[in-house]
Every structure is written in structure tokens, then in C-alpha cells.
Amino acid sequence: MKKAFNVISAALFFTVISMFAVGTLLMSHSSFELDGSFSESTENFVYNNFPLFENWRSMYSALISGSGQKRIGSVYISDNGLIEITSSINDSALEDHINKINAFADKHSKTAFYSLVAPTASGIYSAELSMIVTALDQQKLIDDIYFRLDASIQTLDAYNPLFSARDDYIFFRTDNRWTPYGAYNVYSKVIRKMGFTPVRLSEYDIEYADRNFYGDLYSKTHYSGVKPDLINIFRNKNGSFVTEYTTTKGKEVSTSSSIYYTPALDSKNKLDVFLGGSGYDRYTIKTSNFGAPKLLIVKGRFADIFVPFLTPHYSEISIVDINSLYDGTIEDKVYTEWYDQILLLTDFEEITH
Amino acid sequence: MSLGSCVAVAWGHPLGLIPLLVSILMGYCFGSIIGKHGRKSLLSKLLLCVCIVTQLAQTIVFCTLYNSGAEIFAAFGCGVFSLHTISLCFDTYRGDVLPDRNIFNVIAYIGFLPSLCGIPVVNYKKISEQLKTPEIKSDKLADGILLMLFGIAEKVIISDRLTELFNEMQMTSAESMSMIMAWIGAFIFACSLYSKLKGYSNIARGFAMMLGFDIPASFRYPISRITLREYVNSYNVSAATFAREYIHRPIEGRHSSHARTLNASFVSIIVLCISYCPSVRFAIWGLIAAILVMIEMMLDEKLSRIPKPVRFIFTHMLTLSGWAFVSQSSTSASIEYLTNMFGSVRAIDYAPLQYFILSALPYLILMLIFDFKPLHEYYNKLDNSEMSIVIVLKPFTTFILLLLCTVFLMSGTVSYTGIGIGGV
Numbered sequence: 001m002k003k004a005f006n007v008i009s010a011a012l013f014f015t016v017i018s019m020f021a022v023g024t025l026l027m028s029h030s031s032f033e034l035d036g037s038f039s040e041s042t043e044n045f046v047y048n049n050f051p052l053f054e055n056w057r058s059m060y061s062a063l064i065s066g067s068g069q070k071r072i073g074s075v076y077i078s079d080n081g082l083i084e085i086t087s088s089i090n091d092s093a094l095e096d097h098i099n100k101i102n103a104f105a106d107k108h109s110k111t112a113f114y115s116l117v118a119p120t121a122s123g124i125y126s127a128e129l130s131m132i133v134t135a136l137d138q139q140k141l142i143d144d145i146y147f148r149l150d151a152s153i154q155t156l157d158a159y160n161p162l163f164s165a166r167d168d169y170i171f172f173r174t175d176n177r178w179t180p181y182g183a184y185n186v187y188s189k190v191i192r193k194m195g196f197t198p199v200r201l202s203e204y205d206i207e208y209a210d211r212n213f214y215g216d217l218y219s220k221t222h223y224s225g226v227k228p229d230l231i232n233i234f235r236n237k238n239g240s241f242v243t244e245y246t247t248t249k250g251k252e253v254s255t256s257s258s259i260y261y262t263p264a265l266d267s268k269n270k271l272d273v274f275l276g277g278s279g280y281d282r283y284t285i286k287t288s289n290f291g292a293p294k295l296l297i298v299k300g301r302f303a304d305i306f307v308p309f310l311t312p313h314y315s316e317i318s319i320v321d322i323n324s325l326y327d328g329t330i331e332d333k334v335y336t337e338w339y340d341q342i343l344l345l346t347d348f349e350e351i352t353h
Numbered sequence: 354m355s356l357g358s359c360v361a362v363a364w365g366h367p368l369g370l371i372p373l374l375v376s377i378l379m380g381y382c383f384g385s386i387i388g389k390h391g392r393k394s395l396l397s398k399l400l401l402c403v404c405i406v407t408q409l410a411q412t413i414v415f416c417t418l419y420n421s422g423a424e425i426f427a428a429f430g431c432g433v434f435s436l437h438t439i440s441l442c443f444d445t446y447r448g449d450v451l452p453d454r455n456i457f458n459v460i461a462y463i464g465f466l467p468s469l470c471g472i473p474v475v476n477y478k479k480i481s482e483q484l485k486t487p488e489i490k491s492d493k494l495a496d497g498i499l500l501m502l503f504g505i506a507e508k509v510i511i512s513d514r515l516t517e518l519f520n521e522m523q524m525t526s527a528e529s530m531s532m533i534m535a536w537i538g539a540f541i542f543a544c545s546l547y548s549k550l551k552g553y554s555n556i557a558r559g560f561a562m563m564l565g566f567d568i569p570a571s572f573r574y575p576i577s578r579i580t581l582r583e584y585v586n587s588y589n590v591s592a593a594t595f596a597r598e599y600i601h602r603p604i605e606g607r608h609s610s611h612a613r614t615l616n617a618s619f620v621s622i623i624v625l626c627i628s629y630c631p632s633v634r635f636a637i638w639g640l641i642a643a644i645l646v647m648i649e650m651m652l653d654e655k656l657s658r659i660p661k662p663v664r665f666i667f668t669h670m671l672t673l674s675g676w677a678f679v680s681q682s683s684t685s686a687s688i689e690y691l692t693n694m695f696g697s698v699r700a701i702d703y704a705p706l707q708y709f710i711l712s713a714l715p716y717l718i719l720m721l722i723f724d725f726k727p728l729h730e731y732y733n734k735l736d737n738s739e740m741s742i743v744i745v746l747k748p749f750t751t752f753i754l755l756l757l758c759t760v761f762l763m764s765g766t767v768s769y770t771g772i773g774i775g776g777v
Contacts, residue, residue: 001740006495008748013498016755039364050763060764067715071521087524 023051057222072221078128081173081226082217086122086136089352097351100326102150109152111342116156117142118302118347121171124162138348156190172229175215180232180305187309196313204234213270241287241311247280274304282333283319287311293340298325300346322346355457358464372411373464376434380441381459388445388452397446404442408435437463440477443599449478458484467557473571473591487565494563501559502754507552509761511716515545518713535693539673541713542680548720574726579665581649596621619643638678
């Protein structure tokens with residue numbers, strides 16, 4: 001009888017292991033690619049195609065949170081949602097980014113140059129994380145970054161507008177980025193420094209584009225105790241100012257009359273509804289404000305949600321990715337002298353890593 | 354198994370086969386010659402010395418290159434190859450075993466598959482017979498699987514989570530750590546390292562059982578030990594046994610004196626520390642450990658008058674202080690950490706303290722359950738009986754542990770900031 005239980009134990013173990021192996025091979029959703037060494041590639045392939053991957057993650061989160069802990073990797077479970085904790089900065093990367101921004105500003109000293117470094121949720125809600133004191137003081141560090149920027153660059157404060165509105169829905173519960181309402185709060189304060197009067201909140205109709213959005217922090221943790229996010233689109237009551245929206249990727253150019261790409265709401269990356277997401281070399285928005293200034297935006301990941309608020313103030317807005325500034329290809333993508341203003345919009349996590 | 358060892362080493366990095374190949378050739382050729390000429394031959398003595406020096410040098414070179422970031426020199430199992438080669442040559446020299454003519458048995462021993470993560474080191478004379486006729490039985494297979502899963506659980510559930518917490522503590526207050534926080538940090542690190550090594554040891558033992566080998570446990574409840582000597586001897590028993598057999602005994606000789614014993618203990622500890630990870634920090638750690646054990650041996654009579662609870666606390670305070678050289682990434686960081694442990698004037702910060710204690714508690718309790726001697730003895734008693742609840746529940750325990758290990762393996766991510774033990 002004892003032998004029978006031993007045989008069952010061993011058989012059970014080998015059956016489950018075999019099922020995992022067969023499941024990985026048969027249910028794989030990506031093909032094997034040799035990237036680096038063979039062993040690393042194989043390990044990556046198994047990890048990415050392991051059966052029931054999301055369920056394992058979800059069980060892990062349930063076990064960790066069930067044992068009373070509030071941190072899953074770098075993600076903190078707060079009462080209001082998930083917050084990715086920024087606990088360190090890469091000094092050499094930051095130095096390099098600052099130098100490149102300064103060099104670019106120096107080349108365009110005749111153009112009004114603005115810089116906006118947005119704090120992440122970890123910076124705004126650091127008081128909530130008081131039990132873990134690893135969250136950095138982003139207000140102080142952003143001030144330090146601004147201090148190190150060239151004197152010709154005008155800095156825009158995003159920390160205080162967001163901190164004042166911290167009790168509102170300014171950051172997604174399941175994603176790293178700010179919500180359109182968070183972006184509006186910052187826009188309404190910084191646009192004055194750029195020479196315009198902000199559009200009042202009452203002049204927008206808020207459209208609930210999606211009520212079931214799970215962002216990248218959810219994908220990291222699969223923590224089921226968090227409510228899904230809402231994706232709002234702020235529609236100007238006076239109608240859209242956008243007359244033509246063009247995206248360029250290599251030689252591929254596509255044109256549309258709206259900056260919102262609604263098919264993205266049915267895809268995995270729902271936030272691509274704003275500007276169609278990342279991955280384009282250049283984005284150009286033309287508006288009906290003939291004679292108004294032209295703006296060039298060097299965009300980080302927070303910019304997509306922010307840009308729609310700027311359309312009432314400019315005749316043309318061109319957008320290039322911030323990486324093109326860092327890798328020195330920005331002038332290949334856009335004729336920088338053409339613009340009256342340049343806005344560099346990034347966030348704390350992005351500029352410090 | 355010899356083929357499995359080669360594949361496993363090459364999987365880490367193909368260049369890892371170089372030290373394996375060198376050790377195999379040296380073990381097979383030197384072992385045969387030493388066995389043929391016997392103990393009294395000058396050639397045997399010479400070859401044994403060459404083997405010891407070459408193998409230790411090989412470990413030091415490969416581990417140093419690996420630790421300095423030259424990833425092509427993978428140190429995967431490198432320390433084990435060297436120690437096994439020395440053991441093979443030494444046991445043959447002493448005449449404890451006859452040299453094995455079958456090269457596959459030599460490959461299987463030197464690159465002993467279950468020990469490739471660095472622990473445990475298996476003495477040749479204890480396993481040479483088993484290598485010739487490994488026996489795979491259903492009870493050993495089932496027990497081996499369970500032991501291996503317990504080992505994985507100790508590594509991925511307890512050790513990895515405690516390491517994450519320790520890393521978090523390091524980032525939290527590396528510059529201004531309070532004294533209490535520094536001690537709790539050292540305790541969490543010691544527990545995470547212990548669970549990691551014990552986990553690896555149990556994985557190796559379980560795997561070996563599945564393949565039909567019996568190898569002894571590497572940890573004999575060091576947490577409950579009262580003296581430093583007991584602690585050292587019960588922490589990584591296989592390494593301590595190796596040191597006793599192949600370093601301590603030859604140095605001490607037949608006519609032991611107090612001075613020779615001290616000297617032998619000193620050299621044993623230093624060699625072991627360096628062979629596991631040659632770096633300045635480990636050398637300092639080994640030196641301090643050796644000096645403390647020597648002092649304890651010299652003052653044995655006086656120290657035995659101290660009440661046991663006091664001695665227990667004192668011993669464990671010393672061991673926790675010693676881990677500062679292992680947990681930190683540089684010697685200066687280790688000294689800074691030690692300064693915090695003994696001289697930080699910063700007030701206690703209750704909020705993070707509470708957070709870390711509460712976060713670590715479930716894992717520390719789990720570790721104590723896994724390491725509770727009476728529970729082990731009761732479990733073994735039930736397991737050895739004809740029929741008991743342990744036997745009936747074995748398939749269920751195996752299944753649950755397999756699921757839990759998969760959950761943590763697929764989701765947990767951890768990296769050590771300080772430790773980098775070669776071959777472990």
C-alpha cells in the first residue's frame with residue numbers, strides 16, 4: 001500500500017511536469033527566436049509561453065496580498081490602485097539626458113523652449129507609502145533637474161497642480177500614466193506660462209470611451225483586487241479644432257481627421273486611442289487656428305494624453321519621440337527651425353532611467 | 354548522468370566546460386597514477402600537491418573572472434569540480450578507494466549533477482560505490498521529488514522574498530540606518546541566505562535520491578547551536594566535512610597538539626571561504642571567522658562557565674555581524690553596515706521597522722517550521738512506518754508543493770545586491 005502511494009506521487013509529479021512541457025510547446029503564442037545565447041533564448045521562450053501564465057501571476061498576487069503584504073515586486077497596492085514605486089535613479093542616464101536636452105536647447109536658442117517633467121504616482125502619493133520610505137522625493141529631484149537645465153529653457157511645474165488634485169482621479173489605478181483629468185490639471189496651469197489662456201473645464205464634454213481598462217501595472221501583477229480604469233476623452237463643446245492629423249512611420253504616411261484612434265479601444269493597448277499610440281517617427285496635427293503659433297513637442301510616454309488639450313492654441317503641432325532627441329536623429333525627422341515653440345514633455349521615471 | 358552534467362554545465366555557458374574538462378582529465382589521470390604507485394611513492398605525493406594547487410588556482414581564477422563581470426567564464430559548478438577532484442585524488446592516495454577505470458563514473462562524480470549549484474560537496478569514498486550501481490526505487494523517487502520540491506519552496510518562497518525585503522531595506526536607509534534596523538536587516542539576510550543554501554542542498558539531495566544516490570544533509574540545525582564551533586560545523590556540513598578530511602587532518606597530523614589543531618582549523622576555514630568566493634570581503638570574513646573560532650577554542654574552559662542563553666545570544670550576534678561581509682557589495686559598504694550595527698546614533702524609525710518585521714514574519718515562521726527538529730523527527734517517524742497520514746497525503750503534498758513552486762517561480766523576481774558566491 002505504501003508503495004502504491006509512492007508510485008502515485010511520482011506519477012503525479014511527472015504527469016504535471018509533462019503537461020507543462022507539452023502545453024508550452026503546443027500553446028505557444030510566439031515562435032522561438034535566437035536572441036543572445038541558445039540557453040537564454042530557450043529560457044525566455046519557455047517563460048513567455050508557459051501555460052496559464054496570467055493565472056500563475058494572479059495566484060502569486062493573491063498569495064502575497066493575502067499574507068498581508070502590499071508590495072508585489074516594484075508595484076505597491078494602495079487603497080486607490082496600483083502604484084509603481086520609483087526607488088532609485090540612474091545618475092549617469094540622467095546626466096546624459098540633461099546634457100542632450102541642453103545641447104538641443106542651445107542649438108535652438110531663438111525658439112521659446114519649455115520643459116515639463118511630470119512626477120509619477122509614486123511621487124504624488126509618497127505620503128501614502130509612508131510604511132515604505134523607498135519612494136523618492138520627486139518634487140525635490142525634479143527641481144534639481146530643472147536647476148541643471150540650461151537657463152534658456154523655461155521650466156513648467158507639473159508637481160503642484162497634480163499634488164493639489166491628489167484626491168481626484170489623476171492617475172490610472174492600473175497604469176503608470178496620468179489620466180486625461182490629471183493631464184488637464186497640469187495643462188490648465190502650465191499653458192499660461194506658454195502664453196495662452198486655458199480652456200475651462202466646463203467647456204468640455206467628457207466622453208466615457210472605455211470603462212474596463214486594465215493598464216501595464218495590472219499586466220505586471222495580475223492583481224485582481226483593483227477596479228478597472230475609465231478612459232475619458234475630453235471633447236471641446238465648440239467642436240474639434242483639428243483639421244488634419246498625419247502620422248509618419250518610415251515611408252508610410254496615414255492621414256485622419258481626428259487625433260483619437262478609436263479602434264484601439266478594442267485592442268490590448270487601449271490608451272493608443274490617444275494619437276494612435278507610440279511607434280511613429282512623427283505626428284503632425286493641423287488645426288483651424290490659422291495664424292496661431294506652431295509647436296514642436298518632444299514627447300515622452302505622458303504626452304499622448306496631454307496633447308489634445310493643446311490643439312485650441314496652435315495652428316500646427318508636430319510631435320517626435322523623446323528617444324530621437326537622445327539618439328540624435330530628431331533633426332532628420334522634423335525641420336526644427338519651423339516652430340515658434342518647443343515643448344519637451346517627459347516624466348520623472350523616463351528622464352532618470 | 355555524466356552526459357547530463359556536461360549538458361548542464363554547457364547550458365550555463367559553453368566555456369564552463371573548460372574547468373570541467375581540466376578537472377576530469379586531472380582526476381582520471383592523476384587518480385590512476387596515484388592508485389598505481391601508492392601512498393609511499395614520491396610521484397604520488399607530487400601529483401597530489403599539483404592537483405591541489407592547480408584545482409584551487411582554477412577555482413580562484415574562474416570565480417574571480419566571473420565576479421569581475423567576465424561572464425564568458427561561467428563559474429557554474431566550478432568550485433565543486435575542484436573540490437571533487439581533490440577528494441578523488443586524496444582518497445585514492447590514502448588507499449581508501451581504488452581508482453575507477455570507468456571514465457564515465459569519474460565524469461559523473463567530478464561534475465556530480467545534483468551538486469552543480471555548489472552544494473553539497475560529496476566525498477569520493479562515500480559515493481564511489483553508489484556511482485557504479487545507482488538504484489532507482491519508487492520510494493526513493495517519491496521521497497526525492499518531495500525533498501526537491503521542499504528545497505525549491507525554501508529557495509523561491511522563503512529566501513527570495515526575504516532577499517527582496519533585505520534589498521528594500523538597503524535602498525530605504527543605507528545611509529542613515531538605525532541600529533535596530535541594521536540588526537533586523539542582518540537577521541533577515543542571514544535567514545534568506547540560510548534558506549537559500551538549505552534549499553539548494555535539499556534540491557540536490559532530492560535530485561540525487563531520484564537518480565538513486567544517498568547524500569547526507571548539509572545543514573544540522575545551526576540556528577539552535579550555542580557555540581561558534583558547533584555553528585560552523587553544522588552550517589554546510591558537507592563543506593565542513595571536506596575541510597576536516599582534506600585540510601584539517603593532513604595539517605594536524607597524527608601527533609596533534611593544541612597549536613597544530615588551531616593552525617589546522619585556521620587554514621581550513623580560510624581555504625573554504627576563499628574556494629567558495631575569492632574576494633577581499635570573503636577573505637576578511639574567513640579570517641575573522643577563523644580568529645573567532647580559535648579564540649573560542651583557547652578560552653573554551655572559561656567560556657563554558659557562561660550561562661547557555663547568554664552564550665547563544667553572543668554566538669548569534671557574532672555570526673550576524675560576520676554576514677555583513679557577505680551581504681554588502683564592497684568592503685567599505687560592509688564596514689559602514691557594521692558601523693550602523695554597533696554605532697548608529699539614529700533614532701528608531703518605527704514605521705519602516707514595523708513594516709519590515711510584519712512583512713518578514715510569515716516567511717520567518719515558515720522557515721522555522723521547515724527547520725523545526727522535533728517536527729522533522731516526527732515526520733520521518735511517520736514516513737518510515739508501514740502506513741500513516743504522511744504516506745497517504747504524499748501525492749497531495751507533492752501536488753500542492755509543485756503548484757506553489759510554479760506560482761513563485763513564474764512570478765517572483767529577485768536579485769542579490771551583495772552576494773555572489775562562486776558556484777552557488
